[in-house]
């Protein structure tokens with residue numbers, strides 16, 4: 001369920017102001033799941049009573065299409081140091097947006113989680129997003145939605161004491177599709193018609209063909225008009241090259257404190273895990 005700055009909530013305190021504020025920052029795709037539903041599939045160490053005691057509902061914030069990217073570009077044009085001084089400019093933009101939305105809407109309760117690779121608590125955002133009605137699993141391994149296709153970035157989750165009405169689940173999207181994603185993959189990364197992270201990762205180790213894009217994701221016809229712009233794709237897949245290109249496009253000089261990182265395919269499997277993996 002996609003909620004643009006509106007939500008039917010039976011609670012006394014409404015999160016609608018918060019949702020509107022974050023919508024302006026590009027977090028335009030929002031869903032709700034109760035903690036009791038979340039707890040049914042969450043790992044023991046990620047149960048809500050451990051990571052967010054007192055929470056009753058979870059609001060999951062995502063960006064569909066290029067809205068968040070455009071909002072970040074507008075900010076970077078005004079604030080060059082948000083690119084030059086930040087290790088992860090997009091993550092930092094989201095943290096600032098959440099902090100100012102909390103302040104503006106007097107939100108003090110609850111616990112916030114982010115999908116960043118260096119997050120202290122590693123919430124499984126794909127499962128959370130599906131439970132919160134932001135999309136459905138796809139052959140591609142990504143959460144997919146009829147409007148946004150696979151062009152959804154999962155950005156933040158607010159475990160709140162508010163009792164909110166849950167969002168409806170999204171119906172399967174891949175059923176009946178001719179699956180052009182399979183043929184578009186040069187790395188034979190699909191096993192039994194389903195994306196396999198190990199095969200995809202192995203292909204990245206031996207070929208540069210997918211260094212700056214995923215042909216299978218590009219081939220998906222669902223939400224094709226919401227595909228990320230070229231510069232955003234480059235930034236997500238190869239941040240080293242991407243942030244240089246971004247600085248050039250914005251006319252920001254060479255005083256970069258961070259070089260960015262190259263693709264880290266395989267890091268998740270080698271023990272450094274999600275900590276070092278790209279999370280955009």
Ligand code: B12
Pocket residue numbers: 114115116117122123124125126127128130136137138140141142143144150151152153154155195197201214236237264265266268273274277278279280
């Ligand atoms: C580590 C990581 C990677 C690693 C490994 C991914 C993996 N194991 O699947 C690498 C580097 C390979 C990677 C690559 C990419 N990633 Co990544 N990645 C993550 C990260 C940081 C953690 C994932 C993780 O380790 N989860 C926990 C472990 C235990 O899960 P797991 O073992 O992989 O799988 C379990 C569950 O996740 C679940 N599961 C597995 N797959 C799926 C899929 C669905 C739909 C569901 C519901 C459940 C589910 O079942 C598994 C067994 O219990 C997440 C952010 C996050 N915090 O969730 C982003 C995340 C999953 N990545 C994302 C993206 C976009 C990508 C890339 C496209 C590259 C990019 N940066 O643009 C590629 C391609 C991935 C693809 N085709 O699916 C997005 C996905 C958005 C979406 N629409 O689904 C996330 C959520 C980040 C974000 N901010 O939005 N990624």
Ligand code: SF4
Pocket residue numbers: 184185186187188189195199200201203204210213214215216217
């Ligand atoms: S990144 Fe390349 S190998 Fe992996 S699924 Fe996409 S097209 Fe296939």
Ligand code: SF4
Pocket residue numbers: 138139140144173174177178179180181182219220221222
């Ligand atoms: S191309 Fe079709 S089968 Fe593949 S992910 Fe997109 S909708 Fe699903």
